[in-house]
Amino acid sequence: MLGRLDFSAIFAGPFAHLLVSGAIKTFELTATSWTLAVGLGVALAVLRASGLPVATKTVAAFVAYHQNVPMLVQILLWYFGVPTLLPDAAQTWINAHDGELIFASIAVGLCMSAYFSEDLRSGLRSVHHGQQEAARSLGLSFFATMRYVTLPQAIRNALPTFINHTVLLFKNTSLAMTIGAAEMTYVVREIENETFKTFEAYAVATLFYLTVSLGLMGLGALVEKRIQNRAR
Numbered sequence: 001m002l003g004r005l006d007f008s009a010i011f012a013g014p015f016a017h018l019l020v021s022g023a024i025k026t027f028e029l030t031a032t033s034w035t036l037a038v039g040l041g042v043a044l045a046v047l048r049a050s051g052l053p054v055a056t057k058t059v060a061a062f063v064a065y066h067q068n069v070p071m072l073v074q075i076l077l078w079y080f081g082v083p084t085l086l087p088d089a090a091q092t093w094i095n096a097h098d099g100e101l102i103f104a105s106i107a108v109g110l111c112m113s114a115y116f117s118e119d120l121r122s123g124l125r126s127v128h129h130g131q132q133e134a135a136r137s138l139g140l141s142f143f144a145t146m147r148y149v150t151l152p153q154a155i156r157n158a159l160p161t162f163i164n165h166t167v168l169l170f171k172n173t174s175l176a177m178t179i180g181a182a183e184m185t186y187v188v189r190e191i192e193n194e195t196f197k198t199f200e201a202y203a204v205a206t207l208f209y210l211t212v213s214l215g216l217m218g219l220g221a222l223v224e225k226r227i228q229n230r231a232r
Contacts, residue, residue, distance in 0.1 A: 009195045010204055022187030023208065029105055029173045029183055036109030037169060041116025045154075046146050048117070049124050059117070066114035072175050075107040079179040104176035112169045119161045123154030156227050163220030167213050174209070184208055 011019070048059040066074070079100070083091050094102055127150050135145040155162070177186035184205055192201035 005200060006197060007200045007204070009197050010191060010200050015191050015195070018187045018191060019184075019204070022182060022184040025101070025181065025187075026170075026173055026183040029101060029108070029176060029181065030170045032101075032105040033108035033112065033173065034166060034169055036105065037112035037116050040109070040113035041120060042151070044113060044117035045120035045124060046143070046151070048121060049146070049150075050142060063114040063117060066111045067118075071108065071111045071172055072178060074111050075104055075175055075179060078103040078107040100176065100179050100181035104173070104179060104181050108169060108172060108176070112165060112172075115165045115168075116162065119158040119165060120151075120154050122161070123156075123158030124150060126157045127153045159220070159224045159227065163217060163224070166220065167216050170212060170216060171209060 009015075044059045044062065047055040050056070082103070083094065083099075086094075131149055131153075132145055135149045136142075140148070173183055174185040176183050177189065180186070188201050188205040192198050195201065
């Protein structure tokens with residue numbers, strides 16, 4: 001069985017270039033969706049902590065939707081459904097600027113922002129309420145207290161789950177293949193169709209996702225350790 005394996009066909013000719021481009025596309029999708037997810041997740045957590053009834057209920061509804069609807073469905077909705085609501089000029093521009101990547105980034109970013117906001121919400125709850133009261137008594141506004149006192153501690157406390165959800169976000173970028181985004185899983189499937197080397201092709205994809213996921217976990221552990229050392 002092992003003697004019949006031939007990985008050279010996977011990296012031969014144009015396939016090597018396809019693998020590199022697929023990896024780059026995966027990293028681009030991960031970076032854009034992660035930036036959106038973290039930025040929006042922080043905003044959602046702060047709004048929910050504000051105590052304003054409208055903001056609290058709106059954020060709760062946003063989180064409930066994105067946590068209970070499969071990410072694949074959300075990607076399909078953004079790619080096939082949302083463009084039908086846009087003007088023709090906007091559709092043309094998006095299609096000319098890698099619409100698959102744009103819509104996949106938005107869908108994955110919005111979905112994961114719900115998880116990041118809940119991570120931060122748990123982190124905020126772990127910060128002693130007396131620190132907020134002390135900051136407010138010194139004249140700091142709610143948002144200033146969040147920025148300089150509460151939020152940094154919440155992020156530190158939520159870092160382990162933050163890292164786990166970052167890895168989950170990276171792995172879920174593979175769902176973008178369903179709308180034709182030429183990321184790693186899409187590219188590997190195309191290579192498998194051309195070479196008929198099913199095991200070899202998906203073994204390469206498996207190794208890629210495993211290596212990057214473990215690398216992200218290791219990097220996150222280093223960041224967590226450094227932050228803990230600074231906090232002492």
